[in-house]
Amino acid sequence: MEQALTGGASPASGVRMLPTYVGSTPHGNEQGNFVVLELGASGASLRVLWVTLTGIKGQRVEPKSQEFVIPQEVVLGTGQQLFDFAARCLSEFLDAHSVGSQGLQLGFNFSFPCHQTSLDRSTLISWTKGFRCSGVEGQDVVQLLREAIQRQGGYSIEVVAVVNDTVGTMMGCEPAVGPCEIGLVVDTGTNACYMEEARHVAVLDEDRGRTCISIEWGSFNDDRALGPVLTTFDHALDHASLNPGAQRFEKMIGGLYLGELVRLVLVHLAQNRVLFGGYTSPALLSQGSILLEHVTEMEDPSSGVARVHAILQDLGLSPETSDAELVQRVCAAVCSRAAQLCAAALVAILSHLQHSREQQTLQVAVATGGRVLERHPRFQSILQETVTLLASECDVSFVPSVDGGGRGVAMVTAVAARLAYHRRLLEKTLAPFRLSCEQLAAVRTQMRDAMAKGLRGEPSSLRMLPTYIRATPDGSERGDFLALDLGGTNFRVLLVRVTEGGVQIINQIYSIPESVAQGSGQKLFDHIVDCIVDFQEKQGLRGQSLPLGFTFSFPCKQLGLDQGILLNWTKGFNASGCEGQDVVYLLREAIRRKQAMELNVVAIVNDTVGTMMSCGYEDPRCEMGLIVGTGTNACYMEELRNVAGVPGDSGHMCINMEWGAFGDDGSLGMLSTCFDEMVDQASINPGKQRFEKMISGMYLGEIVRHILLHLTSLGVLFRGQQTQRLQTRDIFKTKFLSEIESDSLALRQVRAILEDLGLSLTSDDALIVLEVCQAVSRRAAQLCGAGVAAVVEKIRENRGLEELTVSVGVDGTLYKVHPHFASLVAATVRELAPRCVVTFLQSEDGSGKGAALVTAVACRLARV
Ligand code: 0WK
Ligand code: BGC
Numbered sequence: 001m002e003q004a005l006t007g008g009a010s011p012a013s014g015v016r017m018l019p020t021y022v023g024s025t026p027h028g029n030e031q032g033n034f035v036v037l038e039l040g041a042s043g044a045s046l047r048v049l050w051v052t053l054t055g056i057k058g059q060r061v062e063p064k065s066q067e068f069v070i071p072q073e074v075v076l077g078t079g080q081q082l083f084d085f086a087a088r089c090l091s092e093f094l095d096a097h098s099v100g101s102q103g104l105q106l107g108f109n110f111s112f113p114c115h116q117t118s119l120d121r122s123t124l125i126s127w128t129k130g131f132r133c134s135g136v137e138g139q140d141v142v143q144l145l146r147e148a149i150q151r152q153g154g155y156s157i158e159v160v161a162v163v164n165d166t167v168g169t170m171m172g173c174e175p176a177v178g179p180c181e182i183g184l185v186v187d188t189g190t191n192a193c194y195m196e197e198a199r200h201v202a203v204l205d206e207d208r209g210r211t212c213i214s215i216e217w218g219s220f221n222d223d224r225a226l227g228p229v230l231t232t233f234d235h236a237l238d239h240a241s242l243n244p245g246a247q248r249f250e251k252m253i254g255g256l257y258l259g260e261l262v263r264l265v266l267v268h269l270a271q272n273r274v275l276f277g278g279y280t281s282p283a284l285l286s287q288g289s290i291l292l293e294h295v296t297e298m299e300d301p302s303s304g305v306a307r308v309h310a311i312l313q314d315l316g317l318s319p320e321t322s323d324a325e326l327v328q329r330v331c332a333a334v335c336s337r338a339a340q341l342c343a344a345a346l347v348a349i350l351s352h353l354q355h356s357r358e359q360q361t362l363q364v365a366v367a368t369g370g371r372v373l374e375r376h377p378r379f380q381s382i383l384q385e386t387v388t389l390l391a392s393e394c395d396v397s398f399v400p401s402v403d404g405g406g407r408g409v410a411m412v413t414a415v416a417a418r419l420a421y422h423r424r425l426l427e428k429t430l431a432p433f434r435l436s437c438e439q440l441a442a443v444r445t446q447m448r449d450a451m452a453k454g455l456r457g458e459p460s461s462l463r464m465l466p467t468y469i470r471a472t473p474d475g476s477e478r479g480d481f482l483a484l485d486l487g488g489t490n491f492r493v494l495l496v497r498v499t500e501g502g503v504q505i506i507n508q509i510y511s512i513p514e515s516v517a518q519g520s521g522q523k524l525f526d527h528i529v530d531c532i533v534d535f536q537e538k539q540g541l542r543g544q545s546l547p548l549g550f551t552f553s554f555p556c557k558q559l560g561l562d563q564g565i566l567l568n569w570t571k572g573f574n575a576s577g578c579e580g581q582d583v584v585y586l587l588r589e590a591i592r593r594k595q596a597m598e599l600n601v602v603a604i605v606n607d608t609v610g611t612m613m614s615c616g617y618e619d620p621r622c623e624m625g626l627i628v629g630t631g632t633n634a635c636y637m638e639e640l641r642n643v644a645g646v647p648g649d650s651g652h653m654c655i656n657m658e659w660g661a662f663g664d665d666g667s668l669g670m671l672s673t674c675f676d677e678m679v680d681q682a683s684i685n686p687g688k689q690r691f692e693k694m695i696s697g698m699y700l701g702e703i704v705r706h707i708l709l710h711l712t713s714l715g716v717l718f719r720g721q722q723t724q725r726l727q728t729r730d731i732f733k734t735k736f737l738s739e740i741e742s743d744s745l746a747l748r749q750v751r752a753i754l755e756d757l758g759l760s761l762t763s764d765d766a767l768i769v770l771e772v773c774q775a776v777s778r779r780a781a782q783l784c785g786a787g788v789a790a791v792v793e794k795i796r797e798n799r800g801l802e803e804l805t806v807s808v809g810v811d812g813t814l815y816k817v818h819p820h821f822a823s824l825v826a827a828t829v830r831e832l833a834p835r836c837v838v839t840f841l842q843s844e845d846g847s848g849k850g851a852a853l854v855t856a857v858a859c860r861l862a863r864v
């Protein structure tokens, strides 16, 4: 068991430990009417039930049911024959019980070993118990049933769950105390399930709660354990069976085999003249002539020796009384061993639970089902006695299932139906975030149109601001420079030394309190100068006049390299008296107020430009800068001839696109969701930066939070319990998306983060939160990719190239930290700009270095 749970199973052990995706025992509030289809629980028969769950503890409605015998040619025929037969029986039952024809929800009780990947997706591993329909092993049996129901027509039946009979048995029982946590079936076959700690199940990325595991102990065949127990009769039975070598443990316990074992022993004793005077009848010699019912009757003390005689005579034998008594003893031996082996296996579960729950005394209820347990006179008692013997420190109560698990299957179906309904609500909520290739291509084309209009100086949501940067560095830059980097997560002051050997950087991070970012412009620039002066003192630079490059990551209309008019604040900044002002002038004014006269502001650059320059220093093909951090934006080298308002027809000019504002003219309306509207309306700049608000770090967490609130209000999440914390703005950080979407331990991350937010959640909740984060970040990355595709395609067409090879310098926390963002952007660019080979260079030193390089170029040009 432990080997298989940890995924390290050696085929030897044979038990499969299959997750069933049943994560909790019944709450008792499941309600509704459900069709249950049972296949394989009790031999070549199929049962259809109509189960009504009242949702009121102890209030039971007797299920309607009908049994159908499956013809042998179907049991050994094709899978299609079997599932068509099942669909016909379903219709016959529904015709007979007039329970309506629309919106029927069905739970499929399929009692064979299956790899389940969800409550409604299950692949058959191998047939057992005399079934051997072709074309089913390795297939999803839910899909096969759905197709058969489709072919049958007449009823709209939704198959919402597939359940193993042991799980149905466990879920269906209502013990006096506490839920049943083990389900045991001994019918034609045998198996058990139990509630395991989710963290012990390697294939499930879960660390809390419990999950139901179907052990499939029928295939237990550990030679060391079974070797000494297996008899020649077991080997003979196995050899003649439909599946030799398989289900060896089941073939010693299951009702399909007990009769045959007895027969083989009787033949052996007869051939050794111990029985029937050495006579063996053709019936006695024919396989399968002694059934479970025969064994049960022959063993039943109440039916007595007379009944044994009758059965043996039916087999063409004329038994003496001594023969009859000996036959009874053979039956008893075979069945006692079966019950004892079953008990030993059950005790293995009990000791595993005792161990994993670190309980001195384990108290547990075992739901039991199956005709061997129900009808065999002594099986149950031997089982219980042996369990008590082998597990004296466990307090085990056995609870016979009342309807063979039909209710249990309906319970699981009710849970599955609720989950399926929630899934549909989730899909409906997230559908607007799933952008098609056509939608992304439309964004690329719209951005191209807006770029062209912006460059021509026509009204456009893309301002396409000339930066007066005409070339990327050529490596001849030299000197020491101060640089400021304002506008991202951190405000940094840097000393940048550019030498032949490369660039050395010393920097210090300073905070910009919200009160300063949203206070007066004078206070903001005074704070900036205070930080510079503090940095100079720490670096022993006071009194040294170093050229200063200012990375100012906000939309500025540049009138020159050292003149930039702030058009509007973004990203939570809102300092007064700055918009419409030359921020270099504002900085110089603050320098003057603070008498830091040695500061010589030479250049102001946008962080996209600084990033492009910084990466261009290493890779001259870098002609685009991209920021995906708190905000988002891009710049690139445009042909000067295409830039209206800047004289000159040759050469290039770096254009700051300010693509954060793309769609502010409503052109992205078709993509905007109600959640985007909520985030925009709650922002300090409603209607502005719409593209940014769908992509960047300042907003993704808020989009997710609004979606989680919406799903909670629908009852899809957190059982519909809204919490104060989750209603708090900005409480769900964008960095949570990166943590949650990290491939390893994803669900544990979700749980840890949301519990910190005071939310108690189920594993289904955790999965839904993960999906919401994935949908929001994926859309952001794809939109960003569509933007990059528009730009590189523009550069390619500018140069009339068949194919363009270009590099893009990138910076920004979201792009750098999110586990999938960068690869999704690259994939979208490959899709939307197939004729461009684009390399993304993550900037190591930030745009401060870029600002220093721009300053160095300006100083070099000023010297010539
Ligand atoms: C680091 C750059 C800076 C830019 C920032 C953006 O040096 O200029 O503004 O990245 O990323 P964020 O800090 O907003 O995540
Ligand atoms: C199957 C199990 C089933 C058991 C009892 C075995 O043959 O492999 O899935 O639970 O029979 O029906």
Ligand code: BGC
Residues within 6 Å of the ligand: 487, 488, 552, 553, 554, 555, 570, 571, 606, 607, 608, 627, 628, 629, 630, 631, 632, 633, 634, 658, 660, 692
């Ligand atoms: C600003 C841009 C900046 C971007 C990334 C946006 O909000 O408008 O100027 O490049 O954020 O920091």
